[in-house]
Amino acid sequence: MRVIPQYAPEVNKITWVDTMLKIDSDVREDKFICIRHNDDEYTLHTADKLMVVRGEVPTIVCESSYVPNSFLPICQKVQKNFGMTEFHTYVSMSKRSSTFGRHNDTMDVLIVQAMGTVTYQFDDDRLVRLRPGDAVLIPEGVYHNPIVHGPRVTLSFS
Numbered sequence: 001m002r003v004i005p006q007y008a009p010e011v012n013k014i015t016w017v018d019t020m021l022k023i024d025s026d027v028r029e030d031k032f033i034c035i036r037h038n039d040d041e042y043t044l045h046t047a048d049k050l051m052v053v054r055g056e057v058p059t060i061v062c063e064s065s066y067v068p069n070s071f072l073p074i075c076q077k078v079q080k081n082f083g084m085t086e087f088h089t090y091v092s093m094s095k096r097s098s099t100f101g102r103h104n105d106t107m108d109v110l111i112v113q114a115m116g117t118v119t120y121q122f123d124d125d126r127l128v129r130l131r132p133g134d135a136v137l138i139p140e141g142v143y144h145n146p147i148v149h150g151p152r153v154t155l156s157f158s
Contacts, residue, residue, distance in 0.1 A: 001136060001137065002136070003134070004137065008112050008134075008135060010074045011132050011133050012132060012133065014068075014071060014074075014114045014115065016115075018068035018070045019114075022066060022067075022071070022089050025062075025066035059090055059092040059148070060090070060092075061088060061090055061091075062088065063088050065087075071089075074155065075087055078110060084108075086157065087156070088155070089154070089155055090154040090155075091153055092151065093151050094150065095149050097152075099146045099148060100146070101145060102121075102143055102144070103143065104143045107158045108158065109137075109157065110157040111135060111138065111154060112135045113130035113152070114132060114154065115153040116132075116148075116149065116150050117131050117149045117152065118146050118148055119146075120138075121147060122144050122145075
């Protein structure tokens with residue numbers, strides 16, 4: 001794991017409006033939106049079912065190819081520096097928002113914090129707290145647990 005403080009000051013231009021456009025685009029493209037309810041339960045939604053989460057605090061995972069204008073500089077930088085072209089956006093509205101919990105990935109992942117704060121806990125007891133612009137490169141197979149501290153937008157590249 002490699003922590004890169006202030007790797008992406010470009011994220012300071014990312015707005016909630018553009019984040020909502022990203023979510024809207026995923027729905028319009030008839031892509032599935034993954035909404036986490038807790039560590040063991042998630043549902044997939046399309047445009048007509050997205051509002052099913054009444055009263056719950058979900059995390060919305062966007063996986064479409066649409067990139068809002070304010071996201072472009074960081075996406076281009078990551079592609080140039082790391083060759084990563086897969087891009088997901090995680091949007092949580094509360095510190096009680098669910099995550100994927102402790103998990104590992106089948107490829108290297110660069111996490112860039114765009115809005116809010118998230119701490120990543122690793123199996124070696126290290127904690128990495130990401131603020132907007134910070135990044136952490138998590139190698140394939142390394143277990144990590146994201147801890148959400150409040151509303152956030154996190155960008156994931158692979």
